[in-house]
Structures are given as structure tokens and as C-alpha cells.
Amino acid sequence: MSDDQTAVRFGILGCANISIKLCKALSKAPNAKLHAIGSRSLEKATAFAAEHGLPEAVRVYGSYEGVLEDEEVDAVYIPLPTGLHVTWAVRAAERRKHVLLEKPVAMNVAELDRILEACEAHGVQFMDGTMWVHHPRTAKMKEALSDAQRFGQLKWIHSCLTYNPGPEFLKNSIRVKPDLDGLGALGDTGWYCIRAILWAVNYELPKSVLAFPGAILNEEGVIISCGSSMHWEDGRSATFHCSFLSYVTFDVTVLGTKGCLRLNDFALPFEESLGFGKFLEASELDYGKIEQGMWCPKPNEHVVETGFSQDILMVKEFADLVRKVQGCEMKPEKTWPVLSRKTQVVLDAVKESIEKGYQPVEL
Amino acid sequence: MSDDQTAVRFGILGCANISIKLCKALSKAPNAKLHAIGSRSLEKATAFAAEHGLPEAVRVYGSYEGVLEDEEVDAVYIPLPTGLHVTWAVRAAERRKHVLLEKPVAMNVAELDRILEACEAHGVQFMDGTMWVHHPRTAKMKEALSDAQRFGQLKWIHSCLTYNPGPEFLKNSIRVKPDLDGLGALGDTGWYCIRAILWAVNYELPKSVLAFPGAILNEEGVIISCGSSMHWEDGRSATFHCSFLSYVTFDVTVLGTKGCLRLNDFALPFEESLGFGKFLEASELDYGKIEQGMWCPKPNEHVVETGFSQDILMVKEFADLVRKVQGCEMKPEKTWPVLSRKTQVVLDAVKESIEKGYQPVEL
CATH class of the missing domain: 3.30.360.10 (Dihydrodipicolinate Reductase; domain 2)
Structure with missing residues (x-):
């Protein structure tokens, strides 16, 4: 985790096993840090934070919405079950959160297109979690x-x-x-x-x-x-x-x-x-x-x-893009959504x- | 090559590249020896024998028939093109030569069945050349x-x-x-x-x-x-x-x-x-x-x-079976033809x- 004020602040939706890996990657990536984690219950999110020794500064929410409503969250990592991707990735994009979406990205390409359209409409970076x-x-x-x-x-x-x-x-x-x-x-x-x-x-x-x-x-x-x-x-x-x-x-x-x-x-x-x-x-x-x-x-x-x-390299690459998009240096990179879509x-x-x-x- | 009088005497039909490998294997197998080689022309067979240093005792024929008519040949190795297998393997079986047939054994299973029927009818061992x-x-x-x-x-x-x-x-x-x-x-x-x-x-x-x-x-x-x-x-x-x-x-x-x-x-x-x-x-x-x-x-x-x-192990296994069949210790082993046929x-x-x-x- 970077203490640098320029570090991209991540929110994680869900306490899946793969979230543990991402928490570790975020703690080591030079340009990103974990800012918030949300689960369907506050109890579960709090237990996850305690069990995996998340820093006290990490905000814990009892809903996915909580993470999306946190204005300090720049980007979200979504490791939810595939059937929930379209709902939460679209909502995240609508809140202008950049989207790092676990694979498989959607139940089908029609759902993925809704996600990609939302990301494009709201100017956020999309990348899938293929490490x-x-x-x-x-x-x-x-x-x-x-x-x-x-x-x-x-x-x-x-x-x-x-x-x-x-x-x-x-x-x-x-x-x-x-x-x-x-x-x-x-x-x-x-x-x-x-x-x-x-x-x-x-x-x-x-x-x-x-x-x-x-x-x-x-x-x-x-x-x-x-x-x-x-x-x-x-x-x-x-x-x-x-x-x-x-x-x-x-x-x-x-x-x-x-x-x-x-x-x-x-x-x-x-x-x-x-x-x-x-x-x-x-x-x-x-x-x-x-x-x-x-x-x-x-x-x-x-x-x-x-x-x-x-895993760290993926987070780093994604966070680099997010920073550039936020700094208006570039529009969201199209390559990553294209690779996800072809897959x-x-x-x-x-x-x-x-x-x-x-x-x-x-x- | 064994000088033992009990060594199985092989004839080879054709001077294909793979025949060189078999000649070498026959020279090293403890229970087999090269007895004859035949090609469509005597010139070609003689040149092959000279080029590959075959022993002088090896008989050289200007036809495949020559090998099959040689009463001292116990078994033949047939590396001819696949389209010729059915003709020559059947003729070999009819002359009571045991048949070691290069793969693929036939153009189709109907041809192979003609070969296997001939081998069975004449009591000779069949094996394909999968080493x-x-x-x-x-x-x-x-x-x-x-x-x-x-x-x-x-x-x-x-x-x-x-x-x-x-x-x-x-x-x-x-x-x-x-x-x-x-x-x-x-x-x-x-x-x-x-x-x-x-x-x-x-x-x-x-x-x-x-x-x-x-x-x-x-x-x-x-x-x-x-x-x-x-x-x-x-x-x-x-x-x-x-x-x-x-x-x-x-x-x-x-x-x-x-x-x-x-x-x-x-x-x-x-x-x-x-x-x-x-x-x-x-x-x-x-x-x-x-x-x-x-x-x-x-x-x-x-x-x-x-x-x-x-290659030597294949020749040895085949020659062992041939000797047992010749000595009336057993009927031709059915396993090998079955494996060839399934393939x-x-x-x-x-x-x-x-x-x-x-x-x-x-x-």
C-alpha cells in the first residue's frame, strides 16, 4: 500500500476468497491502496477485516452500496458471483468508479456490453481480473x-x-x-x-x-x-x-x-x-x-x-490507467475491454x- | 543378430528408410536375424545391402516374391506403402511367413481384416510396427x-x-x-x-x-x-x-x-x-x-x-512369439492383432x- 496521496483508492465489493489476494496485492502495489470493503452484512465485512489484518483506516461497509457511495473510492474490485456482475459493475460505473472486474466478466456478451457501455458513458476504466x-x-x-x-x-x-x-x-x-x-x-x-x-x-x-x-x-x-x-x-x-x-x-x-x-x-x-x-x-x-x-x-x-x-502487476497497471484518466491525460484505455469482450x-x-x-x- | 540356429530369420520387403532401422534392430536382437531383403529391382536391393553393410549371408532379391518364396524365411517385416499392405501381408501369410507390419497397418479396417484372416487361417503371428x-x-x-x-x-x-x-x-x-x-x-x-x-x-x-x-x-x-x-x-x-x-x-x-x-x-x-x-x-x-x-x-x-x-524390444517380442508358434507351444497371440485393429x-x-x-x- 502506498501512503502517497496520489495512490488510487480501491473499494472491494464482497469478501470472497479472491478478495484476500487482492487485499495483499493492494498492500504491496506502489500506486494503489485499499480504502474500503463492503459485504452484504457489516458483521461479515468487519470479521473479514479483522481476520485478514486490514489497516484500521480501511472503511468497512455492510452493503456494496456503501462502498459505491463513498466518494473517496476511486476504483472498485468486483469479485462477486458472475450473475451479479452486470448489476454491480454498472452501478459502480454510474457512480464513476473505475471497474476491475473478476473473471468471468459476465454471464454472456450482452451483459458485458451493458457493463462496457456504462463504463464508456461514465468515462471510467474497465479491466478484467485475468492476472x-x-x-x-x-x-x-x-x-x-x-x-x-x-x-x-x-x-x-x-x-x-x-x-x-x-x-x-x-x-x-x-x-x-x-x-x-x-x-x-x-x-x-x-x-x-x-x-x-x-x-x-x-x-x-x-x-x-x-x-x-x-x-x-x-x-x-x-x-x-x-x-x-x-x-x-x-x-x-x-x-x-x-x-x-x-x-x-x-x-x-x-x-x-x-x-x-x-x-x-x-x-x-x-x-x-x-x-x-x-x-x-x-x-x-x-x-x-x-x-x-x-x-x-x-x-x-x-x-x-x-x-x-x-496480482500486484495487474493492480499497478490498472491503477496507472485510472490515475491517467482521472488526470485527464487520456480517455479510458480501450484495449482491456476489447480483450475481455473477445474472450x-x-x-x-x-x-x-x-x-x-x-x-x-x-x- | 544372433548366429544361434534358433534365431528367427527375417525377410524385409522393400528398402524404405525404416528398413534401415529394422536391419539394425535385427543385428542386435538376441533371437532374430536378417535373412533376406527384397526390392522391386535387384539393383536397388543390392545397393541397399552394400550401402548399409548388410552381412554377405543376407540374401538379396529383385522382387518381394523372392523373399516370400525363400523357404528359410520365418517372418517378414513389411514397411511398404500402406496401400500395398493388404496384398503383401496376405501373400506373406499364405506362404506361412509371420507378419510384422509397419503402421498404419492398412487403408481401412476391411483391408486389415483380410490380413488378419489370412494370418489366422495360416497360423502365423501378426504384430504391427508400433515400437x-x-x-x-x-x-x-x-x-x-x-x-x-x-x-x-x-x-x-x-x-x-x-x-x-x-x-x-x-x-x-x-x-x-x-x-x-x-x-x-x-x-x-x-x-x-x-x-x-x-x-x-x-x-x-x-x-x-x-x-x-x-x-x-x-x-x-x-x-x-x-x-x-x-x-x-x-x-x-x-x-x-x-x-x-x-x-x-x-x-x-x-x-x-x-x-x-x-x-x-x-x-x-x-x-x-x-x-x-x-x-x-x-x-x-x-x-x-x-x-x-x-x-x-x-x-x-x-x-x-x-x-x-x-525397436530391438519389438523385434525380440515378435521373434519370441514366432518361435513359440513354430514350436507348437502356442497358437498365434491374439492380443497384438486386436490392438492393431482397435487402432x-x-x-x-x-x-x-x-x-x-x-x-x-x-x-
């Missing part, structure tokens, strides 16, 4: 993919993000309730896969999306496990798999004509708390350096150091393909 | 997948096998000619992926197969790049991608409820010539051992040593799904 794109490793990987000599042309991407939270979660978690996080595993884990795929193709939307048959839905119709293929007109393809039923994976493989990039911790580097992240990259250019006994070179391990962890468009297409009995959906 | 299943690493990986405590229930498999042989190959290679290796990349590389997936599920056929839209075919209709999803009734799923257009990959990921198994060199271990192979395995059981700063444990690297490389059934389904405009194919 890994802010890690310096991500920029280094993009450099590797952009190296035509080593990587060649991109042909295929595969991503997999799964975890197995167990039977209690599958029965009771808000993440599997239709009126709360109604996108289930597709929203919670598939969001990352789709974002990784779009990131790899420089956010060019696929021409068509086809969900894999055999998606698993719970009794209330919420997706527990699914996957999809995507196709671009020039022959590039991608696939992903996301699930609440398998051991934890965070995989991305990007294949080019001449090289390959791979990592198994894309959404959160294994060594995040040690201040670095790694990825593997291989190229046919290394064939001249084959070690004795290897049929092809072992991939190169790239290590990327980072001064801040990716949601593909996510909606996957859901539609499942609902249509695994028919292809054209974009 | 990696004979590596001791494969057995160790199966042990890992069978460990219900560490791995849990299998949920999902992904495999990718690609290489980029370049434009000259894509124009002229027999591997992209409809009348020769008419299955293209699906036969040459997808075969391995399908086999890996079936291996992981103990060769239980999927209920349905759906090729990904966007398969790439050449002007003559031969598959250059494609992929597919597969589905089992109990909710297990698998996907694969195979291609002649991307950097070399040999990936398999097998996901269970509690663990994960991964390798990037499944069809040929990176360290094959050093006498070992590795694979990565992770389990939630290791969460108690998380290293400081890691969000989850790094996967365990398992190293499996092997006395023989996988071909799924391969045919992927091709059918592509031909039907990416409709699901029920098995």
Missing part, C-alpha cells in the same frame, strides 16, 4: 512466438486448465450454481484457456467454434467439464479442455512451423512467490546443437524474473455449441 | 496410471504428434499420395496418438469419435493435418492433433482425478540411445511436500532404464467423420 497476462513472462513468451526465424508461423494451440475441488464443492459451491457462477467450469477455468488461445493469435477471433461432445453438466445444467476446438480461416486451429473433475493443470502448448512453446503453469507460475516464471521453447534452429544421444534438442528453459507478482464472445460460442448439441458456431 | 509400446517406460507409465491412490480415475487424455518435413515432402513424398500412403498425416502420425489414447484406457474403444473441423487435405484429398475428440460413456474424453505442418511434438498428457502423467517424447524417448526414458507424474498426494514458493509440487520425474532400445477402427472413424463434414461417428 497472468500482466506477468513479464507473458511478454517474453509473446516475443518468442513473434520470432519468425525460431518459431515460424503459428499452426496450433492447445490449452488445458483443470482442478478437482471435490464432491462438497460440486454440491454446494457458488461456482456450480446457475444463478451465481452459472458458467461453471467454462467460466472459472475455460476463461483462462480461451484467453491464452486468443493471446497466442494476437486476439484474432476464430471463424468457428465447436464444443467437444461429452461435456459434463450438473443437474442444474451448469458445466462441470467441457472443451472445444476453434478454427481460423488460414488453417490455424486450437483446442482446450477445462474441468472441475481432474487434477490441477495449467497447460499451454503453442505450435509453429519451426518451433514450439510450452508451459504447465501459465495462469500462475510455479515459482511465483520466488519472483520468477519459466517457460519451455524449442526450435528446429537448435538441431545443429543436438546433444549426443538425443533424437532432437531438449527444449530451452527460459527464466523470466519479476519484481512484483502478477466472452468465444466463451459464449462454446456454451452455445454445447446447447445446440455440439453444432459449430460461426463467429 | 513405443515395447519400451519398459510404457509399462512403468501404465503402473502409474493404475495407481488409484496417486492417479485416481482417468478423466481425459490429450496427444499430439506432429512434424514438419517441408514443401518437397508435401509435394512428392509417398506419404501424401492417395494410392500409396493414402491416410497421410492421420496414418503416419495420428496412428500414434490414437494408440496412445487407447493404451491409456486399456484399449476400450470410445463410444463416439468427432473430427475437428478444419482438417487440412492436399489437392488429392490426403490428410495433411487433422485432429479429433473421442468420448466414452462414463464421461472420459480424449483429443488428439496430428500434422505434417508443425514443429516436431510427441506429446501425451493423461489426467486423472488425483494425478497427471505427462511426456513430450512418447513415441521415441529423447534419451533412447542413452538407454533410458523419462516421464513426468504428479499427484495431489504430494501436496504435503510443496517446496517453499511453489503453488503446487513440481511433477516427479521418473527415469526408466532399458537394456535394449524399443485402425478409431482411425477409420476419424477419417469418416472428416469425410462426413465433421459429423460424429458412433462405434
Whole structure:
């Protein structure tokens, strides 16, 4: 947390687990600080503040409205269940609060558009809470993919993000309730896969999306496990798999004509708390350096150091934009809402393909 | 090569590149030896024998028939283009030669059935040329997948096998000619992926197969790049991608409820010539051992040593069976033809799904 008077003052709507992470990030970001937290009950918000040692200066509200009505709050972080996003993000924008919105950003692109229109109408910055794109490793990987000599042309991407939270979660978690996080595993884990795929193709939307048959839905119709293929007109393809039923994976493989990039911790580097992240990259250019006994070179391990962890970097980037918008140096940056919207468009297409009995959906 | 009089005497039909590998394997296998090689011209066969330093005792024939008519040949290895397999494998069986048939074994399962019927009618052993299943690493990986405590229930498999042989190959290679290796990349590389997936599920056929839209075919209709999803009734799923257009990959990921198994060199271990192979395995059981700063444990690297490389192990296994059949100790082992047939059934389904405009194919 910065004591600097220029620090962006954040309000947090809700005491979700992810709020703990954001409180910590706000305590470390050089240009932001936690100003207020609100929950549906004052008791819950007070207990959260005490349990997580929030500074006494942090204001505690017994409603989300309380945070939005606080005129000293510059920006809000909204980690509420997805089904509540449209209501609270729009209200926040209407109160001229800049909006950092947890993913998945909305139940569908129509809801997201209402949020983005409100942000635009009220001149506030929008960004979603996808953290890994802010890690310096991500920029280094993009450099590797952009190296035509080593990587060649991109042909295929595969991503997999799964975890197995167990039977209690599958029965009771808000993440599997239709009126709360109604996108289930597709929203919670598939969001990352789709974002990784779009990131790899420089956010060019696929021409068509086809969900894999055999998606698993719970009794209330919420997706527990699914996957999809995507196709671009020039022959590039991608696939992903996301699930609440398998051991934890965070995989991305990007294949080019001449090289390959791979990592198994894309959404959160294994060594995040040690201040670095790694990825593997291989190229046919290394064939001249084959070690004795290897049929092809072992991939190169790239290590990327980072001064801040990716949650802090996200807060810092967002707060920088907020300050510039507040100082009339710029209008809200359009890139971030565009990336969120493209991710949601593909996510909606996957859901539609499942609902249509695994028919292809054209974009 | 064994000089032992009990060594199984092999004939090779054709001087393909893969024949060089088999000649070497036969020279090292303790229970087999190269007895004869035949090509469409004596000149070519003689040149091959000279170039690769085959022993003088090896008989050289100017026709495939020559090898089959040689009464001292016990078994034949057939690396001919796929379109010729049914003709020559059936003829070989009719001459009571045991048949080691390169993959893909046939253009379709109907052709394969003619081959298998001929082998059964004439009492000869059949095996396909998929080498990696004979590596001791494969057995160790199966042990890992069978460990219900560490791995849990299998949920999902992904495999990718690609290489980029370049434009000259894509124009002229027999591997992209409809009348020769008419299955293209699906036969040459997808075969391995399908086999890996079936291996992981103990060769239980999927209920349905759906090729990904966007398969790439050449002007003559031969598959250059494609992929597919597969589905089992109990909710297990698998996907694969195979291609002649991307950097070399040999990936398999097998996901269970509690663990994960991964390798990037499944069809040929990176360290094959050093006498070992590795694979990565992770389990939630290791969460108690998380290293400081890691969000989850790094996967365990398992190293499996092997006395023989996988090509020699394949020859050895096949030759063992041949000797037992010849000695009337057993009838030809049915397992190997069954595995080949299941692989071909799924391969045919992927091709059918592509031909039907990416409709699901029920098995």
C-alpha cells in the first residue's frame, strides 16, 4: 500500500476468497491502496477485516452500496458471483468508479456490453481480473512466438486448465450454481484457456467454434467439464479442455512451423512467490546443437524474473490507467475491454455449441 | 543378430528408410536375424545391402516374391506403402511367413481384416510396427496410471504428434499420395496418438469419435493435418492433433482425478540411445511436500532404464512369439492383432467423420 496521496483508492465489493489476494496485492502495489470493503452484512465485512489484518483506516461497509457511495473510492474490485456482475459493475460505473472486474466478466456478451457501455458513458476504466497476462513472462513468451526465424508461423494451440475441488464443492459451491457462477467450469477455468488461445493469435477471433461432445453438466445444467476446438480461416486451429473433475493443470502448448512453446503453469507460475516464471521453447534452429544421444534438442528453459507478482502487476497497471484518466491525460484505455469482450464472445460460442448439441458456431 | 540356429530369420520387403532401422534392430536382437531383403529391382536391393553393410549371408532379391518364396524365411517385416499392405501381408501369410507390419497397418479396417484372416487361417503371428509400446517406460507409465491412490480415475487424455518435413515432402513424398500412403498425416502420425489414447484406457474403444473441423487435405484429398475428440460413456474424453505442418511434438498428457502423467517424447524417448526414458507424474498426494514458493509440487520425474532400445524390444517380442508358434507351444497371440485393429477402427472413424463434414461417428 502506498501512503502517497496520489495512490488510487480501491473499494472491494464482497469478501470472497479472491478478495484476500487482492487485499495483499493492494498492500504491496506502489500506486494503489485499499480504502474500503463492503459485504452484504457489516458483521461479515468487519470479521473479514479483522481476520485478514486490514489497516484500521480501511472503511468497512455492510452493503456494496456503501462502498459505491463513498466518494473517496476511486476504483472498485468486483469479485462477486458472475450473475451479479452486470448489476454491480454498472452501478459502480454510474457512480464513476473505475471497474476491475473478476473473471468471468459476465454471464454472456450482452451483459458485458451493458457493463462496457456504462463504463464508456461514465468515462471510467474497465479491466478484467485475468492476472497472468500482466506477468513479464507473458511478454517474453509473446516475443518468442513473434520470432519468425525460431518459431515460424503459428499452426496450433492447445490449452488445458483443470482442478478437482471435490464432491462438497460440486454440491454446494457458488461456482456450480446457475444463478451465481452459472458458467461453471467454462467460466472459472475455460476463461483462462480461451484467453491464452486468443493471446497466442494476437486476439484474432476464430471463424468457428465447436464444443467437444461429452461435456459434463450438473443437474442444474451448469458445466462441470467441457472443451472445444476453434478454427481460423488460414488453417490455424486450437483446442482446450477445462474441468472441475481432474487434477490441477495449467497447460499451454503453442505450435509453429519451426518451433514450439510450452508451459504447465501459465495462469500462475510455479515459482511465483520466488519472483520468477519459466517457460519451455524449442526450435528446429537448435538441431545443429543436438546433444549426443538425443533424437532432437531438449527444449530451452527460459527464466523470466519479476519484481512484483502478477496480482500486484495487474493492480499497478490498472491503477496507472485510472490515475491517467482521472488526470485527464487520456480517455479510458480501450484495449482491456476489447480483450475481455473477445474472450466472452468465444466463451459464449462454446456454451452455445454445447446447447445446440455440439453444432459449430460461426463467429 | 544372433548366429544361434534358433534365431528367427527375417525377410524385409522393400528398402524404405525404416528398413534401415529394422536391419539394425535385427543385428542386435538376441533371437532374430536378417535373412533376406527384397526390392522391386535387384539393383536397388543390392545397393541397399552394400550401402548399409548388410552381412554377405543376407540374401538379396529383385522382387518381394523372392523373399516370400525363400523357404528359410520365418517372418517378414513389411514397411511398404500402406496401400500395398493388404496384398503383401496376405501373400506373406499364405506362404506361412509371420507378419510384422509397419503402421498404419492398412487403408481401412476391411483391408486389415483380410490380413488378419489370412494370418489366422495360416497360423502365423501378426504384430504391427508400433515400437513405443515395447519400451519398459510404457509399462512403468501404465503402473502409474493404475495407481488409484496417486492417479485416481482417468478423466481425459490429450496427444499430439506432429512434424514438419517441408514443401518437397508435401509435394512428392509417398506419404501424401492417395494410392500409396493414402491416410497421410492421420496414418503416419495420428496412428500414434490414437494408440496412445487407447493404451491409456486399456484399449476400450470410445463410444463416439468427432473430427475437428478444419482438417487440412492436399489437392488429392490426403490428410495433411487433422485432429479429433473421442468420448466414452462414463464421461472420459480424449483429443488428439496430428500434422505434417508443425514443429516436431510427441506429446501425451493423461489426467486423472488425483494425478497427471505427462511426456513430450512418447513415441521415441529423447534419451533412447542413452538407454533410458523419462516421464513426468504428479499427484495431489504430494501436496504435503510443496517446496517453499511453489503453488503446487513440481511433477516427479521418473527415469526408466532399458537394456535394449524399443525397436530391438519389438523385434525380440515378435521373434519370441514366432518361435513359440513354430514350436507348437502356442497358437498365434491374439492380443497384438486386436490392438492393431482397435487402432485402425478409431482411425477409420476419424477419417469418416472428416469425410462426413465433421459429423460424429458412433462405434
